[in-house]
Amino acid sequence: MELFHNLVLGFDIAFSPLNLAYCLVGALLGTLVGILPGLNPLVAISMLLPLTFRIPPTAALIMLSGVYYGAHHAGSTTAIMLNMPGEPSSLVICLDGHPMARKGRAGAALCISALGSFFAGTVCILFITLFSPPLANAALSFQAPEYTSAVILALIGSSVLVSRSLLTTLGMSALGVLLGTVGTDVNSGAIRFTFGANELTNGVDFVPVAVGLFAIAEIGSRLGLPEVHKRIDTRIRGLVPTWNDLRASFGPVLRGTGLGAVLGVLPGTGPLICAFGSYAIERKLSRHPENFGRGAIEGVAGPEAANNAAAFTHFIPMLTLGIPAGATMALMLGALMIQGIAPGPQVMSLHPDLFWGLVASMWLGNLMLLVLNLPLIGIWIRLLSIPYRFLYPVILVFCCIGAYSINNSAFDVGIAACIGALGYFLHRMDCPPAPLILGLVLGPMLEDNLRRSLLISNGDPLVFFERPISLGLLLLTCTLVAVFSLPVFMPNKRQREQASLLGDEAKAHTDISEGG
Amino acid sequence: MRLISSPKDFFPGLTFAAIGALAIAKSSDYLMGSALQMGPGYFPRLVGIILVVLGLASTVRGVTSATNDPVERRAVEPVILIILGVFGFALLINRAGLVPAIFTLLLLSCFRRAMSKPIEVLAIFLILTGGAVVLFIYGFSMPFRAFGSS
Numbered sequence: 001m002e003l004f005h006n007l008v009l010g011f012d013i014a015f016s017p018l019n020l021a022y023c024l025v026g027a028l029l030g031t032l033v034g035i036l037p038g039l040n041p042l043v044a045i046s047m048l049l050p051l052t053f054r055i056p057p058t059a060a061l062i063m064l065s066g067v068y069y070g071a072h073h074a075g076s077t078t079a080i081m082l083n084m085p086g087e088p089s090s091l092v093i094c095l096d097g098h099p100m101a102r103k104g105r106a107g108a109a110l111c112i113s114a115l116g117s118f119f120a121g122t123v124c125i126l127f128i129t130l131f132s133p134p135l136a137n138a139a140l141s142f143q144a145p146e147y148t149s150a151v152i153l154a155l156i157g158s159s160v161l162v163s164r165s166l167l168t169t170l171g172m173s174a175l176g177v178l179l180g181t182v183g184t185d186v187n188s189g190a191i192r193f194t195f196g197a198n199e200l201t202n203g204v205d206f207v208p209v210a211v212g213l214f215a216i217a218e219i220g221s222r223l224g225l226p227e228v229h230k231r232i233d234t235r236i237r238g239l240v241p242t243w244n245d246l247r248a249s250f251g252p253v254l255r256g257t258g259l260g261a262v263l264g265v266l267p268g269t270g271p272l273i274c275a276f277g278s279y280a281i282e283r284k285l286s287r288h289p290e291n292f293g294r295g296a297i298e299g300v301a302g303p304e305a306a307n308n309a310a311a312f313t314h315f316i317p318m319l320t321l322g323i324p325a326g327a328t329m330a331l332m333l334g335a336l337m338i339q340g341i342a343p344g345p346q347v348m349s350l351h352p353d354l355f356w357g358l359v360a361s362m363w364l365g366n367l368m369l370l371v372l373n374l375p376l377i378g379i380w381i382r383l384l385s386i387p388y389r390f391l392y393p394v395i396l397v398f399c400c401i402g403a404y405s406i407n408n409s410a411f412d413v414g415i416a417a418c419i420g421a422l423g424y425f426l427h428r429m430d431c432p433p434a435p436l437i438l439g440l441v442l443g444p445m446l447e448d449n450l451r452r453s454l455l456i457s458n459g460d461p462l463v464f465f466e467r468p469i470s471l472g473l474l475l476l477t478c479t480l481v482a483v484f485s486l487p488v489f490m491p492n493k494r495q496r497e498q499a500s501l502l503g504d505e506a507k508a509h510t511d512i513s514e515g516g
Numbered sequence: 517m518r519l520i521s522s523p524k525d526f527f528p529g530l531t532f533a534a535i536g537a538l539a540i541a542k543s544s545d546y547l548m549g550s551a552l553q554m555g556p557g558y559f560p561r562l563v564g565i566i567l568v569v570l571g572l573a574s575t576v577r578g579v580t581s582a583t584n585d586p587v588e589r590r591a592v593e594p595v596i597l598i599i600l601g602v603f604g605f606a607l608l609i610n611r612a613g614l615v616p617a618i619f620t621l622l623l624l625s626c627f628r629r630a631m632s633k634p635i636e637v638l639a640i641f642l643i644l645t646g647g648a649v650v651l652f653i654y655g656f657s658m659p660f661r662a663f664g665s666s
Contacts, residue, residue: 051656164585165525167577171532171570174563178539181560190546190556193539216602220595389629393622393640396598400605400621401652408659413606417599424595425531428587429524447559459552 003129010356014364019062019357022055026063027365030070031373034086035078035380036391040218041071041087042434043395045331046210047402049338057339058354062361064335065315068328069362072311073117073369074380076304080109081381089307092275096292096299108241109300110377112249114370116301117308120257121366124312127261128359132348136320138469139345144452145463149473150323151446155439156477157267158326160484163432172431176439177446179204186444187451199411206334206440208403208416213433215399216420219392221427245297252282252302260309265316266480267325273484278306312362319355320345323442327434330441519579523587526578529571536567594625601625613663614653618645 013019033044045064052060075086080097093113100109142150155177159169182193183203194200241249256278263274282302283292292299315332317325322343324330336343341351348355373380403416423433457463464470520526539560549555601624609617622641623630630637652658660666 165574165577167570167574168525168528168532171528171567171574174567174570175532175535178535178560178563178567181563185546185556187554188547188556192546192556192560193542216598217595220598221590223594223598224590224592389626390640393626394644396601396621396625397618397644397648400602400609400617401648401658404606404609404660405656405658410606410610413602413609417602417606420595420602421599424599426528428590429528431524431528443563447554450559451554454551454554459550461551 003133006133006352006356007125007129007360009352010358010360011364013058013353013357014062014360018056019059019361020364022059022063023066023361023365024368026066027070027368027372028066029063030067030072031074031369031380032070032383033067034071034074035383036386039391039395040214041067042210042327042331042437043214043218043399044071045328046207046214047398049207049331049335050402050405052335053338057336057341057351058357060335060339061332061354061358062365064332065358065362066365068332069308069311069365070369072307073114073373076113076117076307077110077373077377077380078384080106080113080300082384089275089310092279092303093300093307095279096294096296099293099295100297100300103295105295108245108297111241111374112245112297112301113304114374116249116253116256116305118366118370119253120260120305120307120309121312121363123257124261124309125359125363127313128316132316132320132355132359135316136345136348139321142321142345142469144449144456145467145470146473147323147449148446148453149464149470149477150317150321151442151449153473153477153480154267154317154323154325155435155442155446157480158438159435160480162435164430166481166485168429168431169435172426172433173435173439176436176441177443178439179209179436180440180443181447186448197411199409202407204415204440205406205412206330206437207406208412209419209440210331210437211399211403212416212419212421213423213436215395216416217423217427217433219395220420220424222388223392241297248297249301251285252278252298253305255281255285256302256305256307257309260306260311261313263306264310264313265325267317274306274310275303278302308366315358315362318343319347319358322347323445324438327437330438333441522578522581522583522585524578524585525574525581529574529576529578531571532567533571533575536564536569536571539564539567597627598625609660611665613661613665614649615645615662617660618648 014023029044029048030041033039033041045067048064048067052064055063072087072089075090076093076097078084078086079090079093080101083094083098085091085094097109097113100106155173156170159173160166162169180203182200184191184201191201256274259278259281260274263277266273279292279299279302282296282298283289286292286296286298288296314325314329317323318329318333322333322345324333333343336347341347341354399416400413403413404410406412427433453463454461464474543557543560543564546557546560547555548557548561551558601621604620604624605617608620619641622637622644626637626640649662653660653662
C-alpha cells in the first residue's frame with residue numbers, strides 16, 4: 001500500500017495552513033482570470049512566476065496550478081452563462097450549456113458541470129497515484145535520444161489541431177526554438193545572436209516573451225475591435241439539478257473522465273480534443289441526439305468531466321519526465337527551475353513532498369472550487385460587467401512590472417514590446433502563440449539532448465530509430481500528425497464555424513488564447 | 517482570384533523564411549563542427565533551415581491555395597500606441613521612476629480616451645499608480661523608485 005502512503009503524505013502537506021492558503025489564493029485568482037475577458041491564464045501565471053521566488057516551491061506550484069484549473073473552471077462558467085468560452089476547450093460547453101441557461105436551467109448546468117469536474121478530478125488523482133511512479137521509473141531509463149524524441153513529440157504534438165495551418169504552427173514552434181538559442185551556448189560558451197546587446201548574454205527570458213505574445217498582442221488586437229456590450233440576461237433559478245439530470249449525466253461523466261485521463265497526457269492536443277471527443281461520443285451514444293445543441297445535459301456533463309480529467313493528467317509529463325506537454329506546463333517548469341529544482345523523473349524521488357503535496361492540493365483545490373464557485377457565482381457574474389477599457393490598463397501595468405521583475409531589467413520590458421509587435425502581426429495571421437513559448441522553453445533541452453545523442457551514437461542519426469522507446473515516441477508523433485491532418489478531424493473549421501455562429505465576441509476570445 | 521489568395525499563409529511564410537535565412541547566415545559566424553561534435557553554429561543553422569523550408573512551403577500555399585481567407589480588418593492604431601507605451605515604460609522606469617513610467621504607458625495606451633475623457637484616465641492613473649507603489653515598492657521591495665532614477 002505504498003501508493004496510498006504517498007497520497008497520505010501528500011494530503012498531510014496540502015493541509016498545512018500555508019499551502020491551504022496558497023491553494024485558495026491560486027484558485028480564486030484563477031477564477032478571476034478565467035472570468036474576466038482579455039485576461040489569459042498564461043499571462044497571469046507568467047506574471048506570478050517572478051513572485052514565486054520568494055515562497056517555498058511546493059506553495060508556489062500549488063498556487064500556480066490553482067490559477068490553472070481555477071481559470072479552467074471559470075471558462076465553463078462564462079461558456080454556460082454568456083456563450084463565451086473562457087478557454088478554447090470550453091467552446092464545447094457553450095453548445096449545450098448556454099441553451100440550458102437560456103431555458104433558465106443555468107443553475108443545473110453549472111452544478112452538473114462542477115460535480116462532473118470534481119468526480120473527474122477525484123478519479124484522476126487515483127490515476128496519477130497509480131501511474132506516476134511506474135512512469136517515473138520508466139523515465140529513469142530515458143537517455144539523451146529518448147529525451148530528444150520526447151521533446152520532438154511535445155513540440156510537434158502540441159502543434160497539430162491548434163490552428164488552421166499546421167505549417168505556420170510548426171513555424172511558430174521552430175521560431176521559439178530559434179529564440180531559445182539566443183545567448184550563451186552552455187556547451188561551448190559561445191555567445192550567440194546577441195547582436196551586441198549584453199543583456200541578451202543569458203538568453204531571452206520567457207516571461208517577457210509571454211507578456212509580449214499573450215498580453216500586448218492580445219490587448220492590442222482586442223482594442224482594434226469595437227467594444228461589445230455584454231448583456232447578461234440569464235438569471236439563475238436555483239442551483240439544484242433534477243434527479244433526471246443526475247442520472248443522465250452519470251454515464252457521460254464516467255466516459256468523459258476516462259477519455260480525458262488518457263488523452264490529457266498527450267502533448268498539447270490532449271485537453272483540446274478531449275472535450276470535442278466526449279461531445280461527439282455522447283451524441284453518438286444518446287437516444288435523443290436531436291437534443292444536442294438545444295440543451296442536452298449530457299453535452300455538458302461529458303465534455304466537462306473530460307476537460308477536467310485532461311487538465312489533471314496534463315501535469316503528468318511535466319512532473320514525471322520533466323517535459324511540459326503545453327505552454328502552461330512550460331511555465332510551471334519555469335517555476336520549478338526558478339526554485340532551483342531540476343525537473344525530471346528524479347523530482348518524485350528527491351522531492352516527494354513537492355510532488356505528492358501538489359497532487360493532493362490539486363484535488364483540494366477542485367473541492368474548494370466546487371464549494372466556493374456555486375455560492376459565489378453572483379459575484380463572478382457581476383465582475384463580468386466590468387468594461388474592458390478599465391481592465392486593460394491594469395493588465396498592461398502589471399505585465400510591464402512583471403516583465404521587469406524577472407531580472408530587474410528594463411531591457412526585458414523592451415523585449416516584451418518587440419515580441420508584442422511580432423506577436424500582434426502573427427496573431428492577425430492566425431498563427432498561434434503558445435507553440436512559440438513551448439519552443440522557447442524546450443529549445444535548449446532539444447539542442448542539448450540532440451548533441452549528446454549524436455555524441456553517444458558517433459554521429460549516427462539512426463540512433464533515434466534504433467532505440468525502442470525513442471522509436472515509439474517518434475511513431476506516436478507521426479501518428480498524431482497523420483491522424484489529425486485527416487479532413488475528419490477539422491475542429492478548427494468547426495471551431496471557426498461555431499465561432500461565427502456565436503458571434504465575434506466568442507471569436508475574439510478563442511482567437512489567441514491557447515490552452516495548456 | 518487575387519494573387520495572394522491566402523495572406524494568412526503567405527505573410528507568416530515570408531516572415532519565417534526571412535528569419536530562417538537570417539539565422540542561417542548569422543550562424544556561420546560560429547563554429548559549425550560536425551554531426552558528431554556539434555558546434556554552437558550547428559543547431560541554429562538546422563533550425564534556420566527548417567524555418568526556411570516551412571516558410572517557403574507556407575508562402576507557396578499562400579499563393580496557390582484555393583480557399584480565400586482574407587485577414588479581417590482591424591484598427592492598428594491601438595496596438596502601435598500600446599507598444600510605444602511599453603517602450604516608454606521601459607525607458608523611464610529606471611531613469612525617472614515608476615510613476616512617470618506608468619503615466620507614459622497609460623497616456624499612450626489610452627490616448628484616444630485621454631483626449632476625450634481625461635478625468636476617467638486620470639482616475640485610472642491615480643488608483644493604479646497608488647496601488648502599484650504600495651504593492652511593488654513597499655510590498656515587494658522592487659528596485660525601482662516611485663520618482664527618480666534607480
